[in-house]
Amino acid sequence: MPFDYKKEYKEFYLPPRKPGIIEIPEMNYVAVRGKGNPNEPNGEYKAAMNLLYGIAFTIKMSYKGSHKIDGYFSYVVPPLEGLWWQEGIKGVDYSRKEDFQWIAMIRLPDFVKKEDFDWAVAEASAKKKTDFSKVEFFTYGDGACVQCMHIGSYDHEPETVRRMEEFAAENGYEIDISESRFHHEIYLSDPRRAAEEKLRTVIRHPVRPCEG
Numbered sequence: 001m002p003f004d005y006k007k008e009y010k011e012f013y014l015p016p017r018k019p020g021i022i023e024i025p026e027m028n029y030v031a032v033r034g035k036g037n038p039n040e041p042n043g044e045y046k047a048a049m050n051l052l053y054g055i056a057f058t059i060k061m062s063y064k065g066s067h068k069i070d071g072y073f074s075y076v077v078p079p080l081e082g083l084w085w086q087e088g089i090k091g092v093d094y095s096r097k098e099d100f101q102w103i104a105m106i107r108l109p110d111f112v113k114k115e116d117f118d119w120a121v122a123e124a125s126a127k128k129k130t131d132f133s134k135v136e137f138f139t140y141g142d143g144a145c146v147q148c149m150h151i152g153s154y155d156h157e158p159e160t161v162r163r164m165e166e167f168a169a170e171n172g173y174e175i176d177i178s179e180s181r182f183h184h185e186i187y188l189s190d191p192r193r194a195a196e197e198k199l200r201t202v203i204r205h206p207v208r209p210c211e212g
Contacts, residue, residue, distance in 0.1 A: 003075040005107065006188070013079065013186060015202060019148040019167035024204070026141030028112065029081070029105035030055045032134050037097040048104045051135050052080070054128055056106045058120040067119050071111035078107040083140070083182035091175070092183050094155055103182075105138060142184055146173065147204040153196045157203060164205055173207040181206035 006013040011022060032051050034044035056077050062069055083103040084092055093099070108117070117137045125132045146168040150160040165175055177183060186202035194200075 003073055003109075005076070005078045013188070013202060015147050015149050017149045017151065019146050019164045021144065021146055021168070021171060021173065021207065023144050024142035024147075026139055028108045028110070029138045029140065030059075030108055030117065031103050031105035031136050031138035033101075033103050033136075034134075035101045037100065038102070039097065045102070045104065048134070049080075050130070051132055052104060052106050053077075054124045054130065054132065055117075055120050055135050056108075058124045058127075059108070059112055059116065062116075062120070062123075065123075067116075067123070069111060069116045070113075073109075073111070075109055080187045081105050081107070082185045082187070084185065085177070085182050090177055091161070092157075094158060103138065103140075105140075108137075142204050142206055143181070144173075144208065145184070145204045145206045146175075147202060150201045150203050151197075152199060154199070154201065157201070160203055161205070164203065168205070168207050169210075172210050174210045176206040176208040178206075 012024065030052055032048035034048055036043050036045065038045035060075070060077055063072055085101050086093060086096060086099045114137050121132050121135060146164045148160065148164055150157055168175060184204040188200040188202065189198065191199060
């Protein structure tokens with residue numbers, strides 16, 4: 001059976017709906033940066049999806065070609081994730097989607113090194129006749145954060161975020177969103193196939209102990 005990160009690391013990908021504090025280590029990702037409303041039919045976000053999955057599946061299927069990645073094992077491509085922020089706003093204002101800045105990303109298996117990533121970019125560019133120059137090998141770790149599972153529309157996330165912030169405060173933490181720590185989402189459902197009220201999204205906010 002292929003290695004499935006969601007099943008093997010349930011604490012990262014399948015948290016309960018009740019908020020909890022967790023420490024998330026650094027991981028490597030294939031990532032694309034952009035800005036604007038993710039719902040725009042021909043916007044940057046939609047274009048980023050093609051780039052991300054183009055690289056993710058080139059690496060996944062590399063075992064069929066001549067480039068052999070040291071330590072490779074069969075695995076399920078991890079879910080899409082996103083870091084989100086807006087200039088001048090601490091947190092997220094869901095009514096101003098046009099002001100979003102984001103890093104869309106997919107986790108890379110630990111065996112993928114920078115040279116393997118560079119090979120995948122060159123391979124995908126040649127095979128798909130597409131410009132993959134926007135993709136990057138990106139390392140990010142949330143560190144200490146409050147997280148929980150959100151069920152339902154993305155537009156209803158503020159209520160879940162409110163519960164997360166209350167839980168953090170009750171347990172001696174404060175939200176620590178900054179220029180280097182972000183509102184983080186992991187998408188476990190495909191919005192093209194799942195009913196809106198059943199969408200599953202992991203939400204994380206970085207925290208730090210309250211002073212005093």
